[in-house]
Amino acid sequence: MTTIEQTDAPATQVDDAPPTDPTPSHGAGGDHGGHGSSATLTNGKLAMWLFLASDCLFFGAFISAYLLYRGRPQTGPTPTELFDIPFTSATSFILLMSSLGMVLALAAIQRGDHRRFRLWLLATAIFGATFIAGQIYEFTHFAREGLHLDTNLFGSTFFVLTGFHGAHVCLGILWLVSLWGMSMQGRLGTDKAESVEIAGLYWHFVDVVWIVIFTVIYLMPQPGT
Amino acid sequence: MTTVQDAVAAPPRAVGILRRPKANRGFVSWITTVDHKKIGILYVVTALVFFVLAGVEALLLRLQLFQPNGTVLTAGQYNQLFTMHGTTMVFLVGMPIAVGLGNYFLPLQIGARDVAFPRINMFGYWVVLFGGIFMYSSFFLGGAPDGGWFGYTPLTSAPLDSGFLPGRGPDFWTVGLILLGIGSTTSAINFIVTCINMRCPGMSLLRMPVFTWMMLVIAFLTLFAIPPVTVALIMVFFDRNFGTLFFDPAAGGDPLLYQHLFWIFGHPEVYILILPGMGIVSETLPVFSRKPLFGYAIVVFSGIAIGFLGWGVWAHHMFVTGLGPVAISAFGLATMLIAIPTGVKIFNWLGTVWGGSIRLTTSMLFSLGFIAMFTLGGLSGVMHSVVPADTQQTDTYFVVAHFHYVLFGGLIFAVFGGFYYWYPKVFGRMLDERLGKINFWTLFIGFNLTFAPMHLLGLWGMPRRTYRYDNDLGWETLNQLVTVGSFVIAFSVLVFVVNAVVSKSRGAIAGNDPWDGRTLEWTIPSPPPEYNFAEVPEVHSRDDFWHQKYTEDDEGRLVALPSGGSDDHADDGHDGHGIHLPSPSYYPLITALGLPILGYAAVFTNPWLGVLGGVVLLFGLFAWAIEPAD
Numbered sequence: 001m002t003t004i005e006q007t008d009a010p011a012t013q014v015d016d017a018p019p020t021d022p023t024p025s026h027g028a029g030g031d032h033g034g035h036g037s038s039a040t041l042t043n044g045k046l047a048m049w050l051f052l053a054s055d056c057l058f059f060g061a062f063i064s065a066y067l068l069y070r071g072r073p074q075t076g077p078t079p080t081e082l083f084d085i086p087f088t089s090a091t092s093f094i095l096l097m098s099s100l101g102m103v104l105a106l107a108a109i110q111r112g113d114h115r116r117f118r119l120w121l122l123a124t125a126i127f128g129a130t131f132i133a134g135q136i137y138e139f140t141h142f143a144r145e146g147l148h149l150d151t152n153l154f155g156s157t158f159f160v161l162t163g164f165h166g167a168h169v170c171l172g173i174l175w176l177v178s179l180w181g182m183s184m185q186g187r188l189g190t191d192k193a194e195s196v197e198i199a200g201l202y203w204h205f206v207d208v209v210w211i212v213i214f215t216v217i218y219l220m221p222q223p224g225t
Numbered sequence: 226m227t228t229v230q231d232a233v234a235a236p237p238r239a240v241g242i243l244r245r246p247k248a249n250r251g252f253v254s255w256i257t258t259v260d261h262k263k264i265g266i267l268y269v270v271t272a273l274v275f276f277v278l279a280g281v282e283a284l285l286l287r288l289q290l291f292q293p294n295g296t297v298l299t300a301g302q303y304n305q306l307f308t309m310h311g312t313t314m315v316f317l318v319g320m321p322i323a324v325g326l327g328n329y330f331l332p333l334q335i336g337a338r339d340v341a342f343p344r345i346n347m348f349g350y351w352v353v354l355f356g357g358i359f360m361y362s363s364f365f366l367g368g369a370p371d372g373g374w375f376g377y378t379p380l381t382s383a384p385l386d387s388g389f390l391p392g393r394g395p396d397f398w399t400v401g402l403i404l405l406g407i408g409s410t411t412s413a414i415n416f417i418v419t420c421i422n423m424r425c426p427g428m429s430l431l432r433m434p435v436f437t438w439m440m441l442v443i444a445f446l447t448l449f450a451i452p453p454v455t456v457a458l459i460m461v462f463f464d465r466n467f468g469t470l471f472f473d474p475a476a477g478g479d480p481l482l483y484q485h486l487f488w489i490f491g492h493p494e495v496y497i498l499i500l501p502g503m504g505i506v507s508e509t510l511p512v513f514s515r516k517p518l519f520g521y522a523i524v525v526f527s528g529i530a531i532g533f534l535g536w537g538v539w540a541h542h543m544f545v546t547g548l549g550p551v552a553i554s555a556f557g558l559a560t561m562l563i564a565i566p567t568g569v570k571i572f573n574w575l576g577t578v579w580g581g582s583i584r585l586t587t588s589m590l591f592s593l594g595f596i597a598m599f600t601l602g603g604l605s606g607v608m609h610s611v612v613p614a615d616t617q618q619t620d621t622y623f624v625v626a627h628f629h630y631v632l633f634g635g636l637i638f639a640v641f642g643g644f645y646y647w648y649p650k651v652f653g654r655m656l657d658e659r660l661g662k663i664n665f666w667t668l669f670i671g672f673n674l675t676f677a678p679m680h681l682l683g684l685w686g687m688p689r690r691t692y693r694y695d696n697d698l699g700w701e702t703l704n705q706l707v708t709v710g711s712f713v714i715a716f717s718v719l720v721f722v723v724n725a726v727v728s729k730s731r732g733a734i735a736g737n738d739p740w741d742g743r744t745l746e747w748t749i750p751s752p753p754p755e756y757n758f759a760e761v762p763e764v765h766s767r768d769d770f771w772h773q774k775y776t777e778d779d780e781g782r783l784v785a786l787p788s789g790g791s792d793d794h795a796d797d798g799h800d801g802h803g804i805h806l807p808s809p810s811y812y813p814l815i816t817a818l819g820l821p822i823l824g825y826a827a828v829f830t831n832p833w834l835g836v837l838g839g840v841v842l843l844f845g846l847f848a849w850a851i852e853p854a855d
Contacts, residue, residue, distance in 0.1 A: 043341040043418050050414045054448045061456035061486055072477040150468030153477050160463060
């Protein structure tokens with residue numbers, strides 16, 4: 001292995017513009033924009049950053065609700081009785097490691113190494129799926145212990161917050177698997193590395209959000225203990 | 226370095242599942258278009274249809290209140306109608322009309338050929354349309370939403386079998402608003418990326434027309450305001466349908482959390498509605514006064530300041546909920562601060578008009594009407610920031626009067642001004658000025674007849690959202706005046722619709738630049754060609770087009786430049802061949818179609834519909850992703 005070369009994919013400024021032939025059909029001044037302003041971020045990446053900024057508030061609102069209701073007197077199973085912190089730490093570690101896989105996948109496609117790209121992409125997706133499996137196990141375990149959506153405030157806030165995070169991870173897995181399928185069909189050339197980068201931004205974001213959720217829900221000392 | 230080439234070797238086959246549509250006329254072209262101008266027209270027409278629906282709802286409400294103990298509507302019908310009136314006006318009129326005008330004119334004003342994401346743009350339109358149809362279908366599926374446009378918990382979140390708000394209406398409301406939020410978020414992202422990445426050479430941020438600036442500000446507000454309300458709506462939906470306890474006081478839940486989440490969205494939302502209006506008059510007033518906008522930079526920064534401050538005042542909607550003296554004092558003071566940038570803008574508009582050579586066109590009349598009516602609404606707004614006064618006014622008609630002065634007197638007046646100003650650009654023909662004057666004066670009189678008496682009714686204690694009042698309260702005369710006024714408004718809107726329809730075929734030919742405009746949209750033909758600009762313009766100053774047309778002599782008088790502003794340079798014999806434009810596509814429609822199906826699945830908790838919706842959505846997304854470029 002040698003250096004990782006950053007291949008500058010031709011930046012398509014309109015999402016429909018054919019990325020493969022930027023010049024011939026565009027004609028006189030046919031560039032779709034990007035000039036006149038120092039566009040350091042391509043449209044696609046900027047859009048993803050904006051979406052993620054918006055998504056921060058989505059999780060922020062759920063986390064606020066969780067924090068607001070934390071420690072309120074309630075009946076039914078409590079967090080301290082239910083949490084198995086070593087187990088959840090292990091699945092969290094797997095999710096965080098999947099981000100490393102994502103980084104390696106992106107690096108691989110940027111230098112044109114499609115075999116390794118697909119390998120790392122699939123590894124990332126499998127790590128994500130392992131996390132989801134852990135979450136399903138945890139949910140069913142909690143349910144068997146008597147914690148449901150309608151048991152108490154902890155049940156409501158916990159399941160809905162972590163459930164929506166899990167849904168985000170599932171969406172990410174679907175995205176990664178789709179990219180893998182496109183790559184298998186040869187539709188994902190090195191020039192499309194940016195679409196992998198955008199998926200990667202999303203994936204890393206979902207991981208970072210989990211760090212916050214994990215800390216808030218599992219690691220912060222439970223009030224009254 | 227191992228150079229593995231296996232994957233890039235085979236060129237991708239063309240795999241359009243549906244052939245990419247080519248038509249640029251007719252029905253198919255309208256449902257598959259990715260042209261920001263057509264999408265803009267679709268948004269505005271859709272918003273106008275919903276405007277008429279919301280108007281009919283309001284007229285029914287007014288008929289009910291025409292006399293004491295009215296019998297036109299039952300209490301249940303009244304609740305449905307005021308809920309749908311408010312929800313429609315905010316989410317299906319105010320927002321789409323701004324997005325529509327922004328869609329059409331934002332790219333033109335910054336010299337771009339399209340928005341950054343044409344297909345996502347069309348997807349956003351479909352989501353808004355389907356979200357609206359979805360919500361309105363509730364009238365035929367067991368009753369419309371009846372929990373108010375704010376949907377306060379625990380009334381709206383009480384479980385379905387509890388007997389409060391029976392029927393599926395509130396679920397249509399929560400799911401419908403989530404759908405509309407998805408549409409708004411996509412268009413917000415699209416506008417921001419377009420503004421940041423696609424300005425023409427020389428179009429620095431501080432040369433952008435104020436309308437475009439305000440669209441950029443509201444795009445940011447939308448981006449950050451939608452998630453909190455989405456979360457609140459999800460919680461309400463779960464509480465009602467899956468037994469969660471978020472807002473159940475008996476289980477320790479806090480209904481006030483809903484109000485916080487809702488108004489953290491709701492107050493920025495107010496500015497999402499009004500800032501485009503401020504942007505429109507900042508375009509029309511300079512043109513019809515033949516003067517540059519007074520204090521351009523401070524107007525822009527005031528708009529941004531309003532956007533920022535809008536995040537710190539949400540609890541002024543909650544002064545009577547018992548937040549405690551410190552919180553309400555802080556929010557009261559923050560609310561008063563809003564008056565500063567707003568006042569700055571009003572004085573800048575007056576400074577723009579002052580000493581100008583004013584042309585009292587219909588558009589100018591509406592813009593001046595905007596300043597007057599919005600100022601009145603702003604003043605009663607400052608009254609609300611005084612907590613003791615607000616405590617007295619909360620939930621009375623005084624509040625109804627206030628927000629109609631800012632939103633109807635503000636946004637709707639400005640939007641009508643914008644219609645008269647931009648219609649010639651969109652359709653190539655002028656709106657009739659004679660009908661326009663009738664339109665303005667009837668709207669102005671009808672508006673004040675409708676909403677001015679509500680101030681008094683409110684101060685006399687008439688509560689909002691009650692479907693009848695006793696006859697010994699002395700409210701009858703003013704209520705009759707209000708109802709008469711509302712029908713005058715309806716007449717005025719009818720005049721506009723007639724004007725718009727007739728002028729499309731019979732109006733005077735507009736030419737490129739009927740108003741002697743200042744911004745880039747007036748440099749190109751009317752209606753603009755599909756590619757907007759034959760050559761990407763290059764601007765050298767603010768109001769660049771004006772400076773191409775005019776210069777000043779030694780005494781500061783305007784002198785027309787001999788060749789300035791000539792129409793020919795827009796065409797240059799260039800027929801637009803060779804300009805690559807994105808092709809139309811079916812997939813935004815198909816993808817968006819999946820969402821209301823998922824919505825019905827959620828409302829009726831029907832897993833099969835859910836599977837169907839998911840399949841449609843995923844099919845649309847995958848086909849979209851692999852759609853060949855041309």
